[in-house]
Amino acid sequence: MATRGYRKGDEHSSDGIYRCVGSLTIARAATTEREIDLMPDGMTIDLSGVERMDTVGAWLVYRAVRDRGAKVEGASREVEGLLEQVREADKPVRVIPEEEGSGFKRTVGELGEYVVDAGRVFHGLLGFFGAVLIGFWNVFKRPQQRFRLNAVVQRFDVVGVRALGIIGLMSFLIGVVIGQQGAVQLRQFGAEIYTINLIGRITVRELGTLMTAIMVAGRSGSAFAAQLGTMKLTEEIDAMRTIGVSPIEALVIPRMTAAVIMMPLLSFYAMIMTILGGGIYVWVDLGIPPLTFVQRLQEVTPLRDLWIGLIKAPVFGFIIALVGCFQGMLVEGDAEQVGMRTTAAVVQAIFLVIVIDAIFAVFFSSVGWI
Amino acid sequence: MSTSPTLPEGEEAVIRIRGLRNAFGEQVIHDKLDLDLKRGEILGVVGGSGTGKSVLMRSIIGLQTPEAGDIEVLSEKMVGREEDEAKNIRRRWGILFQQGALFSTLTVAENVEVPLREYFHLSPKLMDEIASYKIAMAGLPPDAGPKYPSELSGGMVKRAGLARALALDPELLFLDEPTAGLDPIAAQNFDELILSLRDKLDLTVFLITHDLDTLYAICDRVAVLADKKVVACGTIEQLLALDHPWIQEYFNGPRGRAAAAA
Numbered sequence: 001m002a003t004r005g006y007r008k009g010d011e012h013s014s015d016g017i018y019r020c021v022g023s024l025t026i027a028r029a030a031t032t033e034r035e036i037d038l039m040p041d042g043m044t045i046d047l048s049g050v051e052r053m054d055t056v057g058a059w060l061v062y063r064a065v066r067d068r069g070a071k072v073e074g075a076s077r078e079v080e081g082l083l084e085q086v087r088e089a090d091k092p093v094r095v096i097p098e099e100e101g102s103g104f105k106r107t108v109g110e111l112g113e114y115v116v117d118a119g120r121v122f123h124g125l126l127g128f129f130g131a132v133l134i135g136f137w138n139v140f141k142r143p144q145q146r147f148r149l150n151a152v153v154q155r156f157d158v159v160g161v162r163a164l165g166i167i168g169l170m171s172f173l174i175g176v177v178i179g180q181q182g183a184v185q186l187r188q189f190g191a192e193i194y195t196i197n198l199i200g201r202i203t204v205r206e207l208g209t210l211m212t213a214i215m216v217a218g219r220s221g222s223a224f225a226a227q228l229g230t231m232k233l234t235e236e237i238d239a240m241r242t243i244g245v246s247p248i249e250a251l252v253i254p255r256m257t258a259a260v261i262m263m264p265l266l267s268f269y270a271m272i273m274t275i276l277g278g279g280i281y282v283w284v285d286l287g288i289p290p291l292t293f294v295q296r297l298q299e300v301t302p303l304r305d306l307w308i309g310l311i312k313a314p315v316f317g318f319i320i321a322l323v324g325c326f327q328g329m330l331v332e333g334d335a336e337q338v339g340m341r342t343t344a345a346v347v348q349a350i351f352l353v354i355v356i357d358a359i360f361a362v363f364f365s366s367v368g369w370i
Numbered sequence: 371m372s373t374s375p376t377l378p379e380g381e382e383a384v385i386r387i388r389g390l391r392n393a394f395g396e397q398v399i400h401d402k403l404d405l406d407l408k409r410g411e412i413l414g415v416v417g418g419s420g421t422g423k424s425v426l427m428r429s430i431i432g433l434q435t436p437e438a439g440d441i442e443v444l445s446e447k448m449v450g451r452e453e454d455e456a457k458n459i460r461r462r463w464g465i466l467f468q469q470g471a472l473f474s475t476l477t478v479a480e481n482v483e484v485p486l487r488e489y490f491h492l493s494p495k496l497m498d499e500i501a502s503y504k505i506a507m508a509g510l511p512p513d514a515g516p517k518y519p520s521e522l523s524g525g526m527v528k529r530a531g532l533a534r535a536l537a538l539d540p541e542l543l544f545l546d547e548p549t550a551g552l553d554p555i556a557a558q559n560f561d562e563l564i565l566s567l568r569d570k571l572d573l574t575v576f577l578i579t580h581d582l583d584t585l586y587a588i589c590d591r592v593a594v595l596a597d598k599k600v601v602a603c604g605t606i607e608q609l610l611a612l613d614h615p616w617i618q619e620y621f622n623g624p625r626g627r628a629a630a631a632a
Contacts, residue, residue, distance in 0.1 A: 026539060030492050054539035055507075055571065056500055063499070085570050089506035093515030095479035095498050333520040334474040 016040045018070075021049035024057030032060050041068045048074025058082040062090070128326045132256060135248040148254055155258030159220045163266060167215050171270040174211060175277025178202060183285055192286050196293060199278035200301035208271035209263075209309045210357060213316040216263060217349040221324035224255050225345035228328025229338040237329075247329075256321040263317030264310050271309065304369055312360050316353050323349040373604035373612060375593060377406040383442075384409050384542055384574045385430060390439035392425055399425050401598040403439070412568055412575040413603075414585045416620065417595030423578045424468070426595065427544055430576070431465060444542065461489055463542040464535030468550065470527035472519040478530045479505060479515040485537040500537070508533035509563050525556040529563075536567070543568075545577045549584055561587045582621075582629035594620075606630075 016039050024032065024047075036043075045061055047053075062083055064070035075083065099106065139146040182195040228251060231237050237247045275297065282288045288296075327345035331337045364370075377383055385407035392400040399422035407413050417423050428434035430441055432448050441448040446459050472481050482501040486492060492500070505515055508529045519527060528548055535543060548564070549557035565588045568575055579585060585592055586606065593603040596616045602609055609617050620626055 026486075026490060029490060029496065033493060033496055055503070056539060059500060059503060060496075081570065085507070086503050089503040091502065091506045091512045093479055093498075093502035093505050093512045095483070095501060095515055096477055097516040336474050 016043040017046055018043050019046045019049060020057075023052035024050050024061075025052060025054045026056040029056045029060065032057070036060060036064050036068075036070075039064075039068075039070075042070065043068065044071045044073055046073045047076075047079055050076070050079060053079055053082055055082060055086055058086045062086045066090070124330070125323070125326055128329070129322060131248055132252055132322065132325075135246065135253050136256075138246075139249060139253055146249055148250060151250070151254035152257050155254050156262060158223075159216065159255075159258045160262035160266060163216065163219055163262075164269065166219070167212055167266055167270050168273045170211065170215060171208070171273035172277035174207065175199065175203065175274035175279075176281045178207075178274070179278040179281035180285070183282065193288075193296070195278075195282055195286065196288070196296045197300045199275060199282075200297045201305055203274040203278070204271050204301055204309050205305040206309070206357075206361075208274055209267040209313050209316065210353070212263065212267045212270045212313070213320065213353045214350055216259065216266065216317065217320045217324075217346055217353065220255075220259060221320040221349045222342045222346045224321060224324030225328040225331075225342040226338055228252075228325055229331035229341050232329065232331045233335065233338065252321075252325045252329075255325055256318065259317035259321035260314045261317075263320075264313035267309060267313040271306075308360075308364055308369060312357065315356060315360075319352050319356065320349045323352065373602040373608050375405045375600035375603040377408065381406075382409055383407060384444060385576065386440075386442040387430070388440045390426075390429060390441065391437045392422060392429060392434065393437055398598060400429075400436075400439075403599040405593055405600045405603065407574060407576060408591075409574055410568075410572065411590040412564070412577055412588050414589035414592040415576065415578045415595060416580070416585065416592060418616065421595040422598075423595055424546060427546055427576065427578055431463070431544060461485075461538055462540055463544065464538065464540035465544040466528065466531045466535045466546065466548055468546040470519065470531040472527060472530055472534070474519050477516050477518055478510070478522070478533070481519070481530060482533050482537050485534065489538065501533075504533045504536050505530075507536065507567070509559070525552050525560070528552065528560065532563075536571075539571065541572070541574060543573045543575045545575060545579075547578055547580060549579065549581045554583075557581060557583065558587075564588060582626055583632060586629050586632065 018036060018039050020032075036045075043064070045064060047061070050057075058079070061070075061072060065072060072083070101109065178199050179195055182198040183192055186192050186194050186198075228237070231251070237251075240247050240250060279290060279293045279297075282293060283290055324345045327341040327348070331341050376388075383406040385405070387403060387405040390400050390403040390405075391398070403426070405426075415423050415426065425434055429436050430443060430448065432451070436449060439449065443459055444462055448459070472478070473484065476484070479498070479501040482504050483497050486497050486500060502512070502515065506512070510526060510529045510533065514522065514526060514530065519530065522530060532545075532548070545564070549560050552560060561584050564575065564577075567573060568588075577584070577589065589606075591604055592606055592609060593600045594609065594614070594617055595601075596614070601614055602612055602617065606621065610621055612618075621630070
């Protein structure tokens with residue numbers, strides 16, 4: 001059924017009549033609106049030829065009557081009813097929340113809000129840190145009742161064992177890259193042999209732990225935030241509280257424990273895999289046999305480097321789990337928040353890990369562990 | 371009038387379901403299910419938990435592919451169609467999901483505009499006006515327009531969902547437990563709203579509900595899901611005359627009698 005709206009006379013004529021024929025529905029709304037806009041004020045809208053009208057068509061007619069002083073002719077009973085419908089429902093509604101102030105003012109305001117927000121998050125994180133310490137203390141006091149062995153073991157599996165594949169592969173490839181880049185540069189001085197120093201020291205002291213921390217933050221920190229956030233949304237955490245189970249003890253402490261214990265183990269494993277990758281590279285490219293590689297590695301990499309690497313690991317694990325759980329507990333309202341908080345958990349965890357790594361580096365060099 | 375779920379030959383059905391079979395793995399939800407929906411009626415669908423009321427609705431609107439059977443909506447086949455083929459049908463129905471299913475990143479008014487944007491090129495002003503009167507028609511106050519779904523109460527979420535369902539002036543409206551989770555006053559208001567909208571806008575309504583008051587207040591016919599099919603469909607008086615155990619227990623239990631007395 002075609003809709004045809006046409007004007008009789010031209011738009012300047014005072015007796016402009018707009019005739020609607022066929023169906024006056026949403027499908028033709030854009031055209032109808034344009035055509036009515038071209039008509040002079042006080043037009044007459046002839047609806048006698050309308051066979052089908054919906055509320056959008058009725059709205060267009062009603063609007064012309066309301067704003068342009070149009071008169072309606074030839075409306076059937078149903079059409080009258082629809083016009084009445086939209087007249088009743090005519091209440092102006094804003095579509096998006098009102099924005100206040102000028103662009104500059106808003107920008108400054110947003111910046112201020114952002115700073116206040118950041119301060120609040122940091123404050124909250126400190127508070128959460130305290131709550132976690134109290135939780136650990138409670139568990140420590142009465143481990144028989146409070147320590148949830150099953151939950152912890154399950155987290156060991158998820159955080160540690162299941163990460164072996166990806167962390168191993170990543171570390172191996174990083175070893176190859178370090179070996180290759182080192183060999184290219186050092187070859188210019190005829191000092192390819194120092195590639196082994198490079199691989200050994202950078203891996204054990206820094207990269208093994210740091211890369212593992214980044215991977216754990218991406219894998220487990222995000223998962224913690226998403227899990228706790230979803231539980232918060234479905235009111236599981238509230239239910240837990242009302243039953244008398246502390247969510248910190250039941251949910252946070254197993255995750256923290258798992259992260260703190262698994263990080264050094266995974267880091268050590270990552271170091272081994274990186275050295276393996278580097279070793280294979282220097283064997284293939286530089287022709288240094290594995291036995292020589294291991295011997296040389298032992299000579300140039302002090303055991304102290306290993307301690308430095310491994311001391312940092314549980315601290316990183318703690319930070320990652322703390323931030324992940326904290327962000328998860330902050331979720332409120334809707335599902336979108338879960339995604340936002342998960343992202344924030346990963347970004348903040350990696351940021352804090354790197355900050356703390358820098359502090360460690362300064363600390364160790366000032367105590368003479370170079 | 372019989373209590374057969376199918377209409378007599380020749381009568382126009384807005385929805386026609388024949389031999390529908392739905393199963394999840396071993397578990398058969400529907401088997402040889404038949405049902406017709408008359409134009410202009412409000413059909414209530416009832417059934418115990420797990421009898422597949424929502425699955426039935428999802429099959430009709432194409433979110434669930436049945437194992438067997440034919441479904442026709444507004445004379446168009448729904449089973450075995452590609453998603454974009456059935457787009458014309460999607461313009462002619464509106465759906466209110468149980469939890470509202472509002473898009474959480476958009477305001478209520480923007481939610482109502484989504485279907486308008488998808489199908490039509492309207493001027494922004496006209497679109498905002500359409501959203502406004504749809505929101506008012508759904509019984510929401512004007513200040514609900516710029517709010518986000520997370521800022522709404524349960525009853526307002528349902529009304530906002532209804533406003534979105536009505537965006538395209540549908541002929542057919544699907545409501546999945548519209549009054550679940552509402553207080554009795556809000557539920558009663560919602561019932562009245564649906565009834566008045568049906569009368570004013572010539573809607574045909576497919577209504578899943580557990581609410582006996584809703585059944586008595588607004589449903590023209592009630593379809594009873596049990597034993598994997600629609601065992602009976604008719605007015606409540608007709609259903610009461612049957613001696614199906616579930617129907618008797620449902621309508622003659624204490625709640626059923628209370629609702630009948632109201």
